[in-house]
Amino acid sequence: MPINQNYNDKELLLLVAEGDEHAFARFFRQWSPLLQHWIHRLVKDDNSRLEALQDVFIQIWTYRDKLPEVANLTAWLKTVTTHQCFRHLARQKAWYAQMTSQTAEAAGYPSPEPGAEHHLNFKEIQAVIQQALATLTPQQRQIYRLSREEGLNSDQIARKLNLSRGHVRNTISAVLAHIRTYLLQAGKIFWLAWILF
Amino acid sequence: MMNKEDMAYLIQGYMQNTLSDAERQTFINEALTEENRELYQEVAASLLEDSPDLAPFDEKLWPLFHQVLIADKPSLQIASKTNPAARRLPSIRKWGWAAAVVLLAASSFLLLKRFANDGTQNRSPSAIAQDFPPGRNGAVLTLANGRNIVLDSLENGMVAHQSGADVVLKNGELAYDKTAATPDEPEFNTMTTPKGRQYQLTLPDGTKVWLNSASSIRFPTAFIGKERRVDIHGEAYFEVAKNAGMPFRVRVGDDMEIEVLGTHFNVNAYENENTYRTTLLEGRVKVTAFPDNSYRGAASGVIAPGQQAAMSRNAGITVLNNADINKTMAWKNGLFNFEGATLEEVMKQLERWYDIEVIYENGIPDIAFDGKMTKDIPLAGLLVMLEKSKVHFRLEGRKLVVLP
Incomplete structure (x- = not known):
């Protein structure tokens, strides 16, 4: 899917904020070369690089309602990226600790079981998010489901449930904040101070 | 206390394989700790260019992107019959067994990873999850x-x-x-x-x-x-x-x-x-x-x-x-099916799948369950949902003690 040049960055971010998966796919296509370049400057082995990239995008997605408010998107993405690189380097501490400089140089610090570890990392994050979703109130769940499973935007959800659009948006923001809290407590993300950007 | 110059030296030396063994230990044991995380991030960010020459988008990344989209789909739920509003069927069941098979290879990494987390993380729900991964092939x-x-x-x-x-x-x-x-x-x-x-x-x-x-x-x-x-x-x-x-x-x-x-x-x-x-x-x-x-x-x-x-x-x-x-x-298809199951039946399945022992502190509570879920989630994910079904318990090592 080529980038649709009709969407400038701001409009694209507004669509992503509404949970539009196609818009987020365009965002992914647009930004992943730069984020990959950055990650390649900080993390050595290919599998950790892919994990870090995926986790950066999971973090962006869980902050989607806030994206239009970000004043300096490049700086914000840099912060998310350096954090996920730090997290993945720290995850591998025990592995590094076993290696002498010779073996480390020869091996280039690969993960012992790269493919599997990648899935494990993802499964852990998915499990944390699912734990958060398991504790929603019935109305939160109903609204969030219409957003994530039926792909409706807040206008469509508001019409369908006869609620105000503001209420729907606030509810989805509350759910995302709830997910972020769980990820934060599990050490998967850290708190991003929006005002600084 | 590490300063910015030290941190920049360590990050760059790490990437270029020029650190001595002692410096590598410093990088691992000091730079990559929570108290130096903000310093790491600040220095690392300063090493990243805003608009470098970039390779074109890598089409092979789409599967990774699709996983991002499924991570927050509200698909895994179980609920007790007293809470019909929470009844949900899993739509990600197609991943269930496949993912469990993938975890097969992953488990040998668990020990290493748990070791890596020692002292750097609190015992969060996900820490329990690491201790009790789901069963596998x-x-x-x-x-x-x-x-x-x-x-x-x-x-x-x-x-x-x-x-x-x-x-x-x-x-x-x-x-x-x-x-x-x-x-x-x-x-x-x-x-x-x-x-x-x-x-x-x-x-x-x-x-x-x-x-x-x-x-x-x-x-x-x-x-x-x-x-x-x-x-x-x-x-x-x-x-x-x-x-x-x-x-x-x-x-x-x-x-x-x-x-x-x-x-x-x-x-x-x-x-x-x-x-x-x-x-x-x-x-x-x-x-x-x-x-x-x-x-x-x-x-x-x-x-x-x-x-x-x-x-x-x-x-x-x-x-x-x-x-x-x-x-x-259900078991062959990678699912737990708790429809009409008693607490005791549910617990026997969990004992076999997570290799835990379930003990009832004061009799078996009379709770009937409903719903299905994929078997590839760690125990912690399941326990959260059991708690929602008004089952109270505590974990003691590999023993799950069910409270009245």
């Missing part, structure tokens, strides 16, 4: 000569050569390839799954067997004579290869025998359950309870597809019409 094959082969991590290829057959592993399943004429005396192999493992194998006659956790099957390397006989414990699903001239018999200890001609059926016969259940999907089977175990009631019954023969010590064999096939086969 794996089994131990005991050959006739007593040799044990652990099948959890073997690659495809030949496992053993026995009289008349090569034992080969293909895509994580065990199969027998006949290489020679049928031998006079077959050898017997036993496949055993511990708690937290499932396994699929193909018997020498082409019969497919799925073995649930904490189960075993004993079978010959070649079926000769008038019948095909295997012995099982625990739970197994059979797709028996048709051979009308050679009936297939499944024996459960000294308690029960199932005679079949060619059919698909599931046997649930854990010794710690009150009832053994044989459920038929296709064909026809005859279930016989052996008389020397003081069963009362009918000693045998023939069942048709959709029926279930329940054998208990009090009532002998009872044939139930309209068996719940989805519920019976």
Whole structure:
């Protein structure tokens, strides 16, 4: 899917904020070369690089309602990226600790079981998010489901449930904040101070 | 206290492989700690250009992107019957078993990863999850000569050569390839799954067997004579290869025998359950309870597809019409199916899948469950949902203590 040049960055971010998966796919296509370049400057082995990239995008997605408010998107993405690189380097501490400089140089610090570890990392994050979703109130769940499973935007959800659009948006923001809290407590993300950007 | 220059030196030296062993230790043990995280991030960010020359987008990244999108789909739910609003069916079930298989290879990394987290993280829900990952594919094959082969991590290829057959592993399943004429005396192999493992194998006659956790099957390397006989414990699903001239018999200890001609059926016969259940999907089977175990009631019954023969010590064999096939086969399809299950039934499944022990502090609470979920989530994810179903408990090592 080529980038649709009709969407400038701001409009694209507004669509992503509404949970539009196609818009987020365009965002992914647009930004992943730069984020990959950055990650390649900080993390050595290919599998950790892919994990870090995926986790950066999971973090962006869980902050989607806030994206239009970000004043300096490049700086914000840099912060998310350096954090996920730090997290993945720290995850591998025990592995590094076993290696002498010779073996480390020869091996280039690969993960012992790269493919599997990648899935494990993802499964852990998915499990944390699912734990958060398991504790929603019935109305939160109903609204969030219409957003994530039926792909409706807040206008469509508001019409369908006869609620105000503001209420729907606030509810989805509350759910995302709830997910972020769980990820934060599990050490998967850290708190991003929006005002600084 | 580390300063910016030190941090920049370490980050760049790490990437260029120019650190000494001592410097590498400093990088690992000091730079990559929580108190220096903000410094790391600040210095790392300063090393990143805002608009470098970039490679074009890598189309191979789309699967990674699609995983991002499924991470927050509200798809996994179980709920007690008292909370019908929370009832949900999982739409990610198609990933369930596949993901469990993927985790197979992952587990050997768990130990390392847990070590890596020591002292740097609090005991969060996800920390519990790391301690109790879901079950996965794996089994131990005991050959006739007593040799044990652990099948959890073997690659495809030949496992053993026995009289008349090569034992080969293909895509994580065990199969027998006949290489020679049928031998006079077959050898017997036993496949055993511990708690937290499932396994699929193909018997020498082409019969497919799925073995649930904490189960075993004993079978010959070649079926000769008038019948095909295997012995099982625990739970197994059979797709028996048709051979009308050679009936297939499944024996459960000294308690029960199932005679079949060619059919698909599931046997649930854990010794710690009150009832053994044989459920038929296709064909026809005859279930016989052996008389020397003081069963009362009918000693045998023939069942048709959709029926279930329940054998208990009090009532002998009872044939139930309209068996719940989805519920019976959930384990093979990578799901927990808790529809209509009691707390005790749910807990027995968890014990076998997560290799834990469940203890009731003051009797078994009377709670009925509903709903399904994929079996590939760590225990912590399941416990959160049980808590929502008003089940209270605490974890003590591998013991889950259920509170009144």
